[in-house]
Each structure stands twice: as structure tokens, then as C-alpha cells.
Amino acid sequence: MADTGTSDDTREKILRSALRLFTTQGFHATPTAQISRGAGVSTGALFHHFTDKATLTSEVYLAIKREMAADLREGDDMALPVRKRITGGIRRYIEWGVSHPEERAFLNLFYHSPNICDAVKDRTYADFRWLHDLCAEAVAEGVIRDVPHPVLFTVIVRTADGIVDLAAAVPPGTAREEVVDAGLAVIWHGIGAEGPG
Template identity: 30%
Template sequence: MNVQLTSAEKKQAIFESTLRLISDYGFHGTPISQIAQHAGVATGTIYHYFASKDELIVELFRYSKQKIQDATFRDHDASAEYHNRFVTTWINLVKYYVQYPQVLSFFEQFYSSPYVKEIFTDETVCFQDEISLFLKEGIRDGYIKQLDINIISAAFLGTVIATAKRGTSQYFKFSEEDLENMVGIIWDGIKK
């Protein structure tokens, strides 16, 4: 029996296949034909949704960014104490990257590529996203030290990425207590 995928399912299959293949082979080592084969769609189907591989990669960035935002802030209660929201946000992001290491790999490649210029122009600020806005809230409301947002973001995201990478290794797994201890170190370093 031949099951037909809906348009949304095809697009998601293309995105998910692209993530996996780019994680394994990089941007240049992942041709459209390979993505189509992996996604179980015709090459023409990809070109139906995306004018080029470049457009696919830029749209994949937006798709992945939304997934990360949804996962990171899924337990976000704006009325909760800022410290508790900080801990939850940091741990959620680490867990997301551990569960989806291909997304982390994609983001690292994307932010180091010319594609980043497609998203962030002179009018927009690189890394201006929900996490930055959340950290700026902490600075504005006096929970976090009055430091440049790039310093605070680097401390936050750098430790998330390092923790997630270690958490995906076969040699070490972090417990919930380990994650809470690690985010506690970050919080102690940036809290006002």
C-alpha cells in the first residue's frame, strides 16, 4: 500500500532528513538528491517547496529555531521567580540538544557559514532571539549583572552547548542533579 504524505508531512520529512544529513556530511557534502532519497520524496518535490538548496537551509534554520524556542520555553511561567525560570530554560535547552544533537550540529555550522547573512542583516542583530530577550529581562529587572548581553549570552549558551556535547557522548551522562549543579554555577557567576 502506497501511503501519500500531506504537504506538511513532506516538508517536515525534508527538514528532518536535511538535519540528519548535514550533521553527518556538512552543507557541501549533502546534495539535494541525497536529501530527497533520505526523505522519501522526489527531488522535484524539494524544488516545489524551496527554490534552491540555499533557501532550504535558511528555512531549515527558521524551522529549527522555532522548535528550540518551543522546547526551551515550554514550561515558562512569566509569573514565576526569575531564578527558577533561568534554571528551567537552561536545562530545557541542554536536554533538547542532547535529544537532537543534529540540531546543535546544524546550528554550529550555520552560524559559521555565509548563510547567517541571509538571516541577520545590518538591520537585525545576530543572536537576537527569545533567549537573549529573556536574559535582557534579567539584566533589566536587576537579577543579572549589568554586563553586555553578548557576555551573558556567551556564558549561558556556551555552557549549554558544552554540556549538551558531553551529554551526547557514550562515556558520560548527566543526571538531573548534575544539570542543576551546573546551571547553579552559571547562575552564581552572572547573578547580581
């Protein structure tokens, strides 16, 4: 068990180095040699752990998505009413984005890149399925207005993404909380069946 520690460490260091360089330079502008150098290992070690550069890129993506999905779900309390669960989910989504700027930049980069295999994107859909179900539940309960689900989900996620960028550009504390609260208020005015909250 202690022996495999070194190998896993190398793998992790390569993933972290790739994340940092991809987000500051882009995929194709980042040579594999620079990634391995940033990780403190050799080119040979990189290609021992990852078959090629595309695989390494996908692995970075999958690792981030898995971590993000776990963080989001961990904070969910199923005992709470649906509206509070959704608000909490959006808040955690925003907090995660603000506190993970490199991961967020990578996801944006990856998402808008051409020629990135959709199969890779689809592999993470299941981890977020419960959020879709939660929204459907809210609509069924009359907590959310009867908006077509794709429109509903898109509005929530896109708006939250925008709030993340705004919140990250503002100093932590009251100013940041005000941005998040204002964003949440607009979202709930937009989708909520009742008054604001």
C-alpha cells in the first residue's frame, strides 16, 4: 500500500500541472514536456501514466467533475423542503465555482472546445441527475412555475455561472454575499411560483 503511494502521487502531480497550464495557456498551446516539467517529472513518466495527451485532458475533466458533483451532493439535506434544497444547491454551486477558479476555467475551456468527445461529457451526466430530478419535483409540487425543464435548468445554471464570475471579481465578505443574494433573488423571481425569498 505504501509502495503505490509514490506512483499515485506522480499521477496526481501530472493532473494538477496539466490543469494549471491548460487554464493559463490552452490545450494545444501547452506542450506535454511543460506539463511533466511543471509536475517535477519527466516526459517518459507522463506517457507511462497516460496513453496520450487527449486521454490526460479527459482525465483532468473527469476528475474535476467527480469532485464537484461530490461536493454538491454532500451538502444536500433531503429532509429540507424542496425550495430550500434547490437554493442550497445553487449556493453551493456558486461557492464551489468561486473557491475553485482553476477548475472553473478548465470546465469553461473544455466545454466550449471543439472536437472534445461528447462521450466524455456524457460520462458525468449521471452524477448530476439528482439535480434534474429535484427541479422536476419542485415543479410537480408547485414550488416552481411550470417552465419546460430544459429552459428551467438552463436559466438556473447559466445565471449561476454568471454570478460566480461576478462574485469572484468582488472581495470576499459582505460585497460578495450581496451579489450572490441579488442573483438568487432574480433566479427565484424568475422561476418561483410564490413571491421572492
